[in-house]
Amino acid sequence: MYQEKIIKPVSGYLAAAMFFVLLCIAVICFTSENFALGGVLLTVNFVLVMPGLIIVNPNESKVLTLFGQYVGTVKTDGFYWVNPFTSKTKLSLRARNLNGQQLKVNDKMGNPIEIAAVIVWQVNETAKATFAVENYLQYVNIQSEAAVRHLANSFAYDHMEDESAEITLKDGADKVSVLLEQELNERLSRAGIDVIEARISHLAYAQEIASAMLQRQQATAVIAARKLIVEGAVGMVEMALERLSEKNIVDLDEERKAAMVSNLLVVLCGDRNVQPVVNTGTLYN
Structure with a gap:
């Protein structure tokens, strides 16, 4: 319904040259006391020629309408002459x-x-x-x-x-x-x-829930970190028991294995440094 129509009007330099020529002729007419012709030429100059001159800057356009009807759009930068009765609306094309x-x-x-x-x-x-x-x-x-x-x-x-x-x-x-x-x-x-x-x-x-959501994010991060620590600790305990069994270093019953697993998990999963206790007696004392 509103399809853009690009037009390129007449060069404004030709219209400007005509303006100055008519102006000079009008001055000569007034000098020679031919006021009627001089008045007509001035009227043509300032009513028909000069109002039709437009300048289109780079990345700008002029939308032309004549008596409520869309005539076209001038998008090419330069100096032009258009119908002096058209309405000229400047529209920027810049980003x-x-x-x-x-x-x-x-x-x-x-x-x-x-x-x-x-x-x-x-x-x-x-x-x-x-x-x-x-x-x-x-x-x-x-x-x-x-x-x-x-x-x-x-x-x-x-x-x-x-x-x-x-x-x-x-x-x-x-x-x-x-x-x-x-x-x-x-x-x-x-x-x-x-x-x-x-x-x-x-x-x-939003501010009303920002604090609660921050605590939730921190809790989620702590849980994720603990999960990785536990998974790593279980793997290390499993590897330790397997190596002790393969090397026949010590023979542990189920109760001692459970105690060893418990102690290793405490050491590996704790968030603080553990104070070691050296057992100077036998394994069962």
């Missing part, structure tokens, strides 16, 4: 950064989190940006916030919340950024906006 504000939303598991995103975007189709939406800058802000909220609601914060999740907000940053960019392009295509890059710039638990 822009949107540093989104921190939003407090719930993740997939219902936990309150804080999230924000940085989005790099630019106008791709000037006709849609001008006519399809009321204010394309406001449209980008609102739709970007909606996309970030939807993304946060679709995934868990991390794998502690959902162990079966393939993608989480914390651990799947690259995949999450790709999904966010895709959703933004879908949402902003109506306004002719092209999203170049979108990334999560801030991600954290």
Whole structure:
């Protein structure tokens, strides 16, 4: 409905040259007291020639409308002359950064989190940006916030919340950024906006649960570390018993084996240094 039409108007240098020629002729007419012709030439100059001169800077465009009808868009930088009765709207084509504000939303598991995103975007189709939406800058802000909220609601914060999740907000940053960019392009295509890059710039638990989640993470880390220590200690005890049996160094009954296993596990799994006690008697004293 709002298909962009690229046009290249007449060179503005020719129109400027005509302006100065007509101006000189008008001055000559006034000098020779031919006021009627001089007035006509000045009217043509300042009503038809001069208002049609436009300058298009690099990475800018001019959207032209004539009596409510879209005429076309000038995207090539330069100096041009267009119909003086057209309305000329300047539209920047430069890439822009949107540093989104921190939003407090719930993740997939219902936990309150804080999230924000940085989005790099630019106008791709000037006709849609001008006519399809009321204010394309406001449209980008609102739709970007909606996309970030939807993304946060679709995934868990991390794998502690959902162990079966393939993608989480914390651990799947690259995949999450790709999904966010895709959703933004879908949402902003109506306004002719092209999203170049979108990334999560801030991600954290909300303040009311941050302390509890930190304790949970610490407890999980301690449990994981203890699990590795126990697995290693059991392997070392098993190896010690096998080597003692192979070398026939000492013959232990089941009770002494149990005592030895208990002592070795205490030494290997303890979080503090153990004070050794030397047995100067027999094994059974």
